[in-house]
Every structure is written in C-alpha cells, then in structure tokens.
Amino acid sequence: QVQLVEFGGGLVEAGGSLRLSCVASGRTISSYAMGWFRQAPGKERDLVAGISSSGGRTYDADSVKGRFTISRDNAKNTVYLQMNSLKPWDTAVYYCAASRGGAYYSPTSYTYWGQGTQVTVSS
Numbered sequence: 001q002v003q004l005v006e007f008g009g010g011l012v013e014a015g016g017s018l019r020l021s022c023v024a025s026g027r028t029i030s031s032y033a034m035g036w037f038r039q040a041p042g043k044e045r046d047l048v049a050g051i052s053s054s055g056g057r058t059y060d061a062d063s064v065k066g067r068f069t070i071s072r073d074n075a076k077n078t079v080y081l082q083m084n085s086l087k088p089w090d091t092a093v094y095y096c097a098a099s100r101g102g103a104y105y106s107p108t109s110y111t112y113w114g115q116g117t118q119v120t121v122s123s
Contacts, residue, residue, distance in 0.1 A: 009117030022096030033104035038092035050104035059105035
C-alpha cells in the first residue's frame with residue numbers, strides 16, 4: 001500500500017507560479033504511474049497531468065498544456081507539478097494519485113490518492 005501526501009498549495013495571484021510536491025511512503029513508486037488531478041467546487045475530479053513509471057512519458061490536459069509540467073524523482077519517492085501562468089480557473093483542490101500497472105493517461109487507472117492541497121488563484 002502506498003501513502004501519498006501533497007505539499008505546496010496556497011494562494012497566488014493570477015500569472016504567478018506554484019510547485020506542488022507529492023511525497024510517497026510505504027512503497028517505492030518506481031513501478032507506479034503517477035498523476036495529478038484537480039477538483040473545483042461543484043465539478044468532477046479531472047486528470048491534469050500524468051507521468052509514466054520511468055518518467056519518460058507524460059500526459060497534460062489541454063487546459064494546462066504549456067503551463068503545467070509534471071516530473072518525478074524516483075530516488076526521492078516524489079512527484080512534482082510545476083504550475084506557471086496560473087489562471088483564476090485553476091483554483092481547485094489538487095490531488096496526487098498513483099497507479100500500479102495502469103496507464104498514466106487514463107483517469108480510471110489511479111487507485112491510490114492523497115488528501116489533496118488547496119490552490120487558490122486570485123484575479
């Protein structure tokens with residue numbers, strides 16, 4: 001069983017940047033695809049970015065292409081989401097997730113979840 005804890009959320013002005021970190025424990029994540037999801041009030045939880053177990057392949061949702069970058073450091077058991085040029089509509093709770101053996105680009109493949117971290121972008 002892998003446990004996930006997110007760090008780095010907060011309040012930022014539009015156009016600013018934040019970097020989220022997800023630290024895993026319990027298992028090494030080197031064999032897990034990892035992803036970041038977000039959920040705004042009244043909306044569904046959506047996959048924002050995913051990364052393969054080796055880090056060689058990534059997926060970005062259209063809404064964040066060119067602004068967000070997912071990366072991982074398997075030696076540190078940590079996944080990152082660098083968020084640049086933030087917009088007010090990026091405001092949401094951001095969740096880290098892990099998938100053992102599933103596709104990094106498929107939202108339904110993720111079965112392990114962190115507790116989430118709030119990101120608020122002011123206009």
